[in-house]
Amino acid sequence: MEGVKRRNPHQPEFVQAVQEVAEDIFDFIRDKADYHDQQILRRIAEPDRIVSFRVCWEDDRGNVRVQRGWRVQNNNAIGPYKGGIRFHPSVNESVLKFLAFEQTFKNALTGLPMGGGKGGANFNPKGKSVREIMRFCQSFMTELYRHIGADVDVPAGDIGVGAREIGFMFGQYKRITNHFTGVLTGKGLEYGGSLIRPEATGYGAVYFLAEMLAVKGQDLTGKTAVISGSGNVATHAAEKLVQQGARVVTLSDSAGFVHDPAGLTQEKIDWVKAHKTHRRGRIEEYVEAFPGATFHSGQTPWGVPCDVALPCATQNELSGDDAKALVANGCIAVAEGANMPTDLAGVHVFKSARTLFAPGKAANAGGVAVSGLEMSQNSERRSWKEAELQQMLKDIMAGIHQRCVAYGEGEGGYIDYVKGANVAGFKKVGDAMLAFGVV
Numbered sequence: 352m353e354g355v356k357r358r359n360p361h362q363p364e365f366v367q368a369v370q371e372v373a374e375d376i377f378d379f380i381r382d383k384a385d386y387h388d389q390q391i392l393r394r395i396a397e398p399d400r401i402v403s404f405r406v407c408w409e410d411d412r413g414n415v416r417v418q419r420g421w422r423v424q425n426n427n428a429i430g431p432y433k434g435g436i437r438f439h440p441s442v443n444e445s446v447l448k449f450l451a452f453e454q455t456f457k458n459a460l461t462g463l464p465m466g467g468g469k470g471g472a473n474f475n476p477k478g479k480s481v482r483e484i485m486r487f488c489q490s491f492m493t494e495l496y497r498h499i500g501a502d503v504d505v506p507a508g509d510i511g512v513g514a515r516e517i518g519f520m521f522g523q524y525k526r527i528t529n530h531f532t533g534v535l536t537g538k539g540l541e542y543g544g545s546l547i548r549p550e551a552t553g554y555g556a557v558y559f560l561a562e563m564l565a566v567k568g569q570d571l572t573g574k575t576a577v578i579s580g581s582g583n584v585a586t587h588a589a590e591k592l593v594q595q596g597a598r599v600v601t602l603s604d605s606a607g608f609v610h611d612p613a614g615l616t617q618e619k620i621d622w623v624k625a626h627k628t629h630r631r632g633r634i635e636e637y638v639e640a641f642p643g644a645t646f647h648s649g650q651t652p653w654g655v656p657c658d659v660a661l662p663c664a665t666q667n668e669l670s671g672d673d674a675k676a677l678v679a680n681g682c683i684a685v686a687e688g689a690n691m692p693t694d695l696a697g698v699h700v701f702k703s704a705r706t707l708f709a710p711g712k713a714a715n716a717g718g719v720a721v722s723g724l725e726m727s728q729n730s731e732r733r734s735w736k737e738a739e740l741q742q743m744l745k746d747i748m749a750g751i752h753q754r755c756v757a758y759g760e761g762e763g764g765y766i767d768y769v770k771g772a773n774v775a776g777f778k779k780v781g782d783a784m785l786a787f788g789v790v
């Protein structure tokens with residue numbers, strides 16, 4: 352870890368992600384000389400390549416604006432690089448490197464042939480007009496197109512990038528290359544997208560949570576759930592929880608959280624989806640639409656008593672103290688919808704309290720899994736039916752759960768899902784790398 356820190360100065364998120372994996376891998380490879388001798392972990396923690404580029408665009412007043420864009424291609428040992436694109440002012444190389452590193456393990460866990468990558472720009476979509484967003488997406492793709500391809504690297508959405516942005520980027524890719532291929536996922540249904548891709552991450556996280564509870568002979572009926580975020584992952588996680596009979600009492604954004612003790616309903620969730628996706632409003636306005644709910648400015652929802660918690664907003668949004676509050680209030684299970692939302696101290700609190708704790712690379716893999724299914728449909732030039740896809744998503748999440756149990760079951764039957772996910776993902780990618788020799 353000293354070497355990782357030295358080679359990646361000023362990249363705290365990346366070092367944190369590697370540390371969390373290394374804690375488990377050191378133990379696993381202790382008596383396995385090949386992984387050691389071939390420096391497999393060190394090689395996975397060194398991206399294959401990072402492309403960094405200038406993105407120029409004109410705002411509506413005619414001012415020239417300059418942003419920085421990246422694509423981190425972390426590892427393609429088991430398939431083409433695959434992972435989302437994030438547009439947010441906090442995006443930098445450290446954040447994208449951690450996300451691409453995590454993605455490598457996550458994609459391996461799905462059982463589908465996908466390597467790990469991630470990209471994005473320090474562009475803030477908030478307050479921008481649709482035309483500004485379109486010009487930015489086109490300019491971003493004007494550089495990115497030469498680094499991606501259906502068998503090379505297949506980006507998708509992430510924070511700040513949804514179906515609208517994917518449409519603008521796909522249109523620009525097609526215009527430049529004249530190729531209609533499955534180069535992006537999360538596309539609209541009219542031009543090669545897959546049914547249930549928008550729902551898949553949130554639904555998958557709830558399926559994984561249900562799998563963990565089932566091991567303890569429990570289910571979601573009547574459970575109180577606390578969720579952070581109010582975007583794609585959070586709203587679809589809420590929807591599936593409500594369908595499974597849970598009472599979801601919070602949602603949040605970067606300004607604070609709403610507490611609705613009566614619980615969300617499908618009508619309320621539909622309102623939030625429209626509010627965030629079309630009106631582009633703040634979650635604070637929920638309390639005007641649904642009196643009985645309260646808004647808590649500048650706070651996170653982790654102090655609200657619950658049985659299960661799903662952090663679905665962003666990295667490091669749940670600290671060691673937050674984890675202690677959740678445990679003290681009786682929370683028995685946590686499923687990470689976001690990537691690395693719990694910091695290292697928080698992970699240690701959950702592990703020592705023996706809380707059922709599913710790391711993002713396992714719990715939120717349903718999104719990229721259905722992206723993988725979108726790639727298969729594009730290759731076949733066919734569209735599969737919703738019922739088939741729903742079943743495949745459930746089966747994939749159950750498979751990930753089994754892999755975590757296989758490598759994570761420890762003393763007294765406690766399943767360390769972090770260890771299980773890290774070791775299972777590492778083994779699959781590492782074994783492929785061993786087969787290739789030193790490359």
Ligand SMILES: NC(=O)C1=CN([C@@H]2O[C@H](COP(=O)(O)OP(=O)(O)OC[C@H]3O[C@@H](n4cnc5c(N)ncnc54)[C@H](O)[C@@H]3O)[C@@H](O)[C@H]2O)C=CC1
Pocket residue numbers: 508509510511512552580581582583584585603604605606663664665666668688689690715716718719
């Ligand atoms: N969209 C997908 O399919 C997948 C997304 N993820 C992860 O899920 C998380 C959420 O992504 P999406 O829902 O897709 O994005 P989104 O753009 O639809 O929503 C992001 C949400 O997080 C909130 N947020 C952002 N920064 C915040 C902060 N500092 N504090 C509190 N809230 C904040 C936003 O207000 C928004 O509600 C991210 O960590 C992403 O990497 C993981 C797997 C797949």
Ligand SMILES: O=C(O)CCC(=O)C(=O)O
Pocket residue numbers: 433434435436454457505506507508509536690715716718719720722
């Ligand atoms: O669907 C994809 O390729 C990307 C999903 C993603 O970015 C993630 O799993 O964090």
